[in-house]
Amino acid sequence: MNYISRALEDRLYKYEKTYKSILVTGARQVGKSTLLKKAFPDRRYVSLDDPFLEQQAREAGDMFLTLNAPPVTIDEVQRAKELFRYIKIKCDESEEKGLFFLSGSQPFHLMQNVSESLSGRIGIIELSGLSMRECMRDAFNSHFLPTMEYVIERKKTLKKRENIWEIIHLGGYPELQDADKEWNAFYADYVKTYMERDVRELAAVQDLTAFRQFIIAAAARTGEILNFSAIASEIGKDVKTVKNWISILEASGIVYLLEPYTSNVLKRAIKSPKLYFRDTGLVCYLTRWLTPETLAYGAMSGPVFETFAVSEILKSFSNEGLDYRHFVSYYRGRDKKKTTEDGKLQELESEIDLIIEENGVLYPIEIKKNTQAKAITTAAFDVLDQIPGKRRGMGAILCNCPQVGALRENILQIPVWYI
Template sequence: MEYIRRAIEGIIRKSDATFKCILVTGARQTGKSTMLKHIFSDRGYVSLDDPFVEDQARQNANVFIALNPPPVIYDEVQRAPDLFRHVKIKCDESESRGLFCLSGSQPFELMKNVSESLAGRVSIIELSGLSLREIVHDAFDERFLPTVEYVEKRNRTAKPVENIWKIIHRGSFPELQNEEVDWSIFYSSYVKSYLERDVRQLSAVQNLDDFRRFMIAAAARTGQMLNYSNIANEIGKDLTTIRNWISILEASGIVYLLEPFSNSVLKRAIKTPKLYFRDTGLASYLTRWLTPETLAMGAMGGSMLETFVVSEVLKSYSNAGMDYRYCVSYYRGKDNGSESEIDLIIEENGILHPIEIKMNSSATADQTSAFRVLDKIQDKKRGMGALVCSCPQPGMLRDNVMLLPYWFI
């Protein structure tokens, strides 16, 4: 299969030229190894996925580095925790940049080792699954923001995407862009590998079948406010277990928890995070929506589309080298006695950009009436908002609300 250019490549090259060590994290199968070998094709590459190599790195990290000297790529480095300390020593001994490129598919373990050994010496980069831009080979690389300036720039390269539900259902893993790869077989293997290799190492889960049932229950709630009790009751586990297991999904890059917007003025705002699967293909597989057509027409169509749009927004930020965790949120609460919700709020420079996500193309201004709740906040300004839907082209819904198609993100 032809290599798919990744939007984050420029950030990685820049970081490599600036830091002695870079660390690329991300969920299993997001394409970390392929991308790094493509970018740094002239460097040595060693994967600790090989048990023999892992044993070498564990037994004598000094000798391992001597046999595989920088500049070099070490893949699946979380398998040899002591290696980080020796990488630090080598970095401190040299004035050169771009010595070590580390990667791995267990972000929790990686971050733990980095904080203990490489703090301040490493550039940490998150690689997500493929974005829609990458799938359709659109080189546009700016973060999404519903402004006139963004739309003017996006207009130059954006093209309508006719098969959006096929893309949502197929998922964002690079390997699945090869049409010959069977969707069901891929995800069956993915879940099995994730349970046996990642979950076992991250937590003392006694019964992997219980965790599999938990994953299915969580996938059925993507795009919803996280209700631990509801999941606990469904699979017959206690609240503490469910909280721990959600943390495992989050730490391993399977889900993202979107925090609620918080401001003292909005006293009746709900303070529960929303749960989003990072890959809509995996969520579709776990909830047994076996075709794009049934997914689009089924009960989870709306929540799956919202999951896809939120994921695309987050990817646009991480691919631009920006930490989205402090600038995106959602709102749900009571405004003048009635419940209102804003699917996504992006905050930049004290300006709040509200976003509503709808499946259909017949959008109305009333669908964005909840945006007005942000006007109550005195120390921040409500900026341009957007209603993202299946409209054929961008336009204005009202003076401060845009109408944007999914493929404009």
């Protein structure tokens, strides 16, 4: 399989000249090791997946770094947290940049060790699965905004995927870009490895059968407001256990919790986060939608399409080196909004699937799998006009429409492949 260039490569090259250490983190199998090997082929590479090297790094960190002197890349570094103190010493002893490249698949534990040992000495990069742009070999690397300025720039390099459901169903793990790789087998191995290694390391989960039922129940709720009680009832566990297991999925990069927009003005807003899986292929495997065709016409098509769009937007921020957590939120109110279409009164939920905030401007986005967008679905966008000190910018419906168009003066329809 040919290597697919990653959008973060340029940032890696800049960080090499800026920081003494660089940490590349992200979920298992998103391509961290491959990225570092391809971007820096001449660096010494060691992996703590080797039990001997792991033991040496944990029990004799100083000797380990003497035998593996910088510049060096250390993979699966979370396996030896004891090593961080010695990396700090080496960094303090030298003025050179790019001494240590570190990577690992447990962001939560890694970040704890980094904040304790290497604060101010390390540049941190989060690598996601392949974005749609990367899969299409599209070098465009600006974060998504629903504006005409963005659309005009995006169109210059845009490459449309003929069947968007194929890329949604396949998922973003680099290994699956090999046409000879069997989809079912990959995800079966992924889930087995994830539960047997990462889950046991992140928390003392003994009942892996129950955890498997939990992750399937969670996948079936992607795109929904997180309801711990409903999941607990389905799998026969208490709410405390479900909350702990959700934190495991979040810490290992399997899911993302989209927080609600907070404002004192929006008193009736729901405060719970929305649950999104990071990879739509994994969702399809867990919920048994085994082909793109059955997915496109199945009951999960809407939530999976929304999950895909949100995931691609998050990647557009992180691939530009921006922390998407500071930019995105959602809104759902407890009140229903009455609106008229074609002379008929309709009652709609006050909901905005995604809000992007930038420079004091709020950009509301609805996400629909349909090929035709309707402006009526954006009725809730008006709620953002109530927020003092903020301005509502251009809104959009992301959908499967054939081209960009104006639904109203301040609302666009944008094909999902424009992300």
